[in-house]
Amino acid sequence: MRSLVRETQLQPRALIYPLFVCEGEGLRREISSMPGVYNLSIDEALKEVEVCAALGIGGILLFGIPAEKDEQGSGAWASDGIVQRALRAIKALPASKSLVTIADVCLCEYTSHGHCGLVARDGEHFEVENDSSVALLAKAAASLAAAGADIVAPSDMMDGRIAAMRSALDAAGKHNTPILSYASKFASAFYGPFRDAADSAPQFGDRRTYQMDGANLREAMREIEQDIAEGADMLLMKPAMPYLDVIREARNRFDLPMGAYQVSGEYSMLHAAFQRGWLEPERAMLESLLSIRRAGADFIVTYFAKDAAKAL
Numbered sequence: 503m504r505s506l507v508r509e510t511q512l513q514p515r516a517l518i519y520p521l522f523v524c525e526g527e528g529l530r531r532e533i534s535s536m537p538g539v540y541n542l543s544i545d546e547a548l549k550e551v552e553v554c555a556a557l558g559i560g561g562i563l564l565f566g567i568p569a570e571k572d573e574q575g576s577g578a579w580a581s582d583g584i585v586q587r588a589l590r591a592i593k594a595l596p597a598s599k600s601l602v603t604i605a606d607v608c609l610c611e612y613t614s615h616g617h618c619g620l621v622a623r624d625g626e627h628f629e630v631e632n633d634s635s636v637a638l639l640a641k642a643a644a645s646l647a648a649a650g651a652d653i654v655a656p657s658d659m660m661d662g663r664i665a666a667m668r669s670a671l672d673a674a675g676k677h678n679t680p681i682l683s684y685a686s687k688f689a690s691a692f693y694g695p696f697r698d699a700a701d702s703a704p705q706f707g708d709r710r711t712y713q714m715d716g717a718n719l720r721e722a723m724r725e726i727e728q729d730i731a732e733g734a735d736m737l738l739m740k741p742a743m744p745y746l747d748v749i750r751e752a753r754n755r756f757d758l759p760m761g762a763y764q765v766s767g768e769y770s771m772l773h774a775a776f777q778r779g780w781l782e783p784e785r786a787m788l789e790s791l792l793s794i795r796r797a798g799a800d801f802i803v804t805y806f807a808k809d810a811a812k813a814l
């Protein structure tokens with residue numbers, strides 16, 4: 503009877519699993535703050551893709567850890583960049599047919615300073631330059647689509663990037679590649695463990711000049727409106743659990759497909775409690791995911807995707 507009257511469903515099909523791809527071979531390096539999550543060389547990432555496909559997971563989201571970083575983050579748009587190579591290998595795998603392959607678009611994993619855009623410095627003062635960054639991000643999106651990404655997902659939070667990416671994708675013949683926009687990404691403490699995983703912590707300053715203030719729900723709605731006007735095809739809300747009200751408000755206002763990202767810190771804090779025996783792992787994991795679906799997300803990006811798919 504419970505299953506007949508259940509209002510919210512959780513399905514492996516609506517889960518996306520993030521993968522951190524790095525150089526090397528046979529490499530599987532656990533991220534200390536994220537138990538069960540690894541930096542993977544491409545050959546190891548392919549194994550994960552097969553596991554995800556076998557579990558009926560909906561898709562994967564790719565992040566890259568390049569061997570070298572520079573001021574511009576040129577690894578983000580290099581045709582032989584780490585994610586571009588991973589994409590080609592993944593798309594050649596028969597198992598990948600049942601998965602949607604999403605590429606994160608940002609510069610922070612590729613820049614030596616760790617910011618999501620280009621930095622102009624003037625003595626003590628520094629500024630992340632919006633417009634010059636947008637041009638590079640658009641180049642990265644086109645390059646990732648050319649390498650085989652089914653969807654590009656900009657997480658940089660520069661203004662005007664969606665329109666620039668749409669024209670760069672169209673110019674590259676990628677009219678059919680949708681943009682999944684992290685339209686209202688909040689400047690959050692919960693990204694901490696990710697920055698260990700992706701080696702992308704800013705070397706100076708913080709991300710508050712381009713990521714959103716956690717206090718502002720109405721501003722988040724304006725950011726989303728802007729991205730939709732520029733051509734966003736889908737939305738990705740982030741973080742999830744500390745911002746369930748924002749997800750609900752976006753669901754009520756906008757009709758675009760919408761996902762939510764249960765970010766690294768949300769995963770790590772649950773794991774910390776599991777390790778101490780303070781929370782029941784399976785129940786707490788599924789409840790956290792259910793809350794995000796109930797708030798209105800169609801799909802969830804989560805480091806629990808494999809565990810949840812098994813439990814379901």
Ligand code: PBG
Binds near residue numbers: 618692767
């Ligand atoms: C890159 C990016 C971040 C995350 C996704 N894309 C980190 C950040 O903005 O610092 C965070 C994901 C997570 O915490 O799991 N801009």
